[in-house]
Amino acid sequence: MIVKSRRIYMEDGLKDGFLVVEDGTIKEFLPRTDNEEIIDYGDMRIIPGIFDTHNHGTCGFGLSGEVTQEEIKGYLKGCASQGITNVFPTAERSAIAAVARAAKEHYEGASILGIHSEGPWLNRTGEKGVRTGWPEVSLETAKQMVSHGQGLLKLVAMAPEIPGIAPLAEYFLNKGVVLAMAHSDSNYEEAKRAYEHGFSVSTHTGNVMTGLHHRDVGGLGAALLNDKVDCEVICDGMHISLEMLEIFFRIKSTERFMMISDCTPFSGAPEGVYRGFEEGMTIHVSKDGFVLTDTGRLMGSSQPVLYGIGNLVEKLHMPMEKVWPMFSLNPSRKYGFERNKGSLKALKDADFVVINDEYRTIATYSMGKKVYDAKEGPVFNPDFLREWRQKEV
Template sequence: MILKSNYIYFEDGVKEGYLEIKDKKIANYYSSETEINDYIDYTNYILIPGIFDTHNHGTMGYTLFNNSYEDPESELKGYLKGCAASGVANVFPTADFSMFKSIAKIAKQDIDGSKILGIHSEGPYLNRVGEKGVDVPHPEIDMNHVKEMVKEADGLLKLFAIAPEIEGSQEVVDYLTKQGVKVAFAHSNCNYEEAMEAFKGGISVATHTANVMSGIHHRNMGGLGACLLNPKVNCEVICDGMHINPVMLDVMFKVKEESKWMMISDSTPSAGAPEGCYKMGDFEVTINSEGFCLSETGRLMGSTKSVLYGMSVLVKKLKMPLEEVIRMASLNPCNFYGFGDTKGSIKIGKDCDIAVISNDFEVIATYSEGRKVFDKDTDDCIFNQSFFQKYKVS
């Protein structure tokens, strides 16, 4: 298989020409002057590395939140297809414990969607407070449950998020890091000094940096200040322009070097839902014309935008070079989680994980290890129709 484009974003620069794909890998590159007759023509589209979304709870009407569905494997397959539709070649499903066994099973199969590289557990030991937050009860740490999570994931638990101020959290951090699991600072009311101590204790990731953590004040740098100023911490970031003001994003990127940023969606099942009113638990929410999910008071209710959308925000509003943005969406997380030798960039010898996009950041096709797992022209019914039956307000 050969792909042709005038805009191929290689790890070392942008080139025009042809990519030859063999045995799941990028085998060769040929310049545009080469005479090749049989190829897939993406001449006027852009070839970028397939996105690696390490924080994603659901999309296109599919959820990983609980086991309320009859067929979890079918739900998971729909979710992976939905991820692929947004240019995601690789993903950490951010799932409830009830889904771990199904995820571990599906990860061993060739699915028509994004490839599972691991499991991300955001909690359950979280302290859902933060800037102007109200303290609420949280579950007490149960080491037997933590060990059961590792066992159920069958080697796939790669990221575990925890609030370090919860009593017993250091034992969790010590145990998980010995198991090769990265531990994240999440949903925490720690101040600057407390957060820095947590990082010394082995926490190495900041979950959706700036969101649900104490913010920066000129007399108190807060948890956010610690995340930005600690050079060892790798920071997730939602770049939809709503979770964090683009001006604040600009400040954050100036403080911490580019290689430490990992773009995420943190998306929910509402991602991709059409404009309208929906019932979510005890709340009635509105998906507005821009695709954001808002409460009756206008509060943002979860993430509904893809990493690719966030990339468009950085390129169009902050005028960041696409070359830099794609590293934050692909190579940086691959390097951090140990996949950088084979994934994360377009380079001869690496896996063929590629997103084909338009100038308007629309996904044309997605390839995962050389297989086309999404095609805009043929995959025209991605959204889970049962989502409307469950949640749409008539």
């Protein structure tokens, strides 16, 4: 297969020419060819495939409860429709085993490279100071999570200040699981100590953590000031304002940021009013695609990483050459996949996305296979709309 574009973002720069794919990998880049059997994308951008390491659901498909294989198949196809070629599904504990099984089936869509568990040990504060508590701190539960993951549990996020959490952190680290600080009420010194003792990722940096204050820079300051910490970041412009994103990228090298979506099943949902996941809750999906409760609180993210890419390039005027490593190369490097993934380079896997100037997916290729084409039409789960939508707008 030979793919042509005037804007191909290779590891060594922006190229105009032909990407030659063979047996699922990039064989070479050619500035010209006499071969007439090419797929010509004209002036559309070809970017490395998005690697989303924090994604709870999308397009009406989720990863909670007793999730079915059909649900996971729909989820992976939905991910591909948003330019994701590789993903760490963020699965609830009850869904870890099912996601691990799905990874072995190689369903059409994004590829499962690992599993992410956000929690269950979280110290959720920040939303009007309401503490929701956490489940029993149990080493047996941690062992069960690793067992159900069948070697695929790669990332566990938790609050390091929770009493009794240290033995669990040590256990996960000994099993090769990366630890992320998440939903934490820790001050700067507490967060600093956690990073000194094995935590190495900041979950959705800036959200549900203690913020910057001139007498204690909190968990956010600890993440930004530590050059060894890799920071997840949501770039939808609502979870973090664009001005704060600019501050992030001035304080810390973009090499230490990983763009994530934190998407939920509401990602891609049409505008309207929906029933919430908690009894009595109502969800509003805005015309801009944001998901809000009746109180105006954000319910995860509804916009994919691709939307955030558009924000950084078009609104913060960052060159795509500086942005694409944050959604592809940096997470690949962090989690040990850089040899084969993370950039467009000869001998690496042919994971790439074709996008238009509105930052919409035209086609997604995973290991040289087209796993999504915009011509297919909507991939949103119709059952989700029938069950959850209360009113169209």
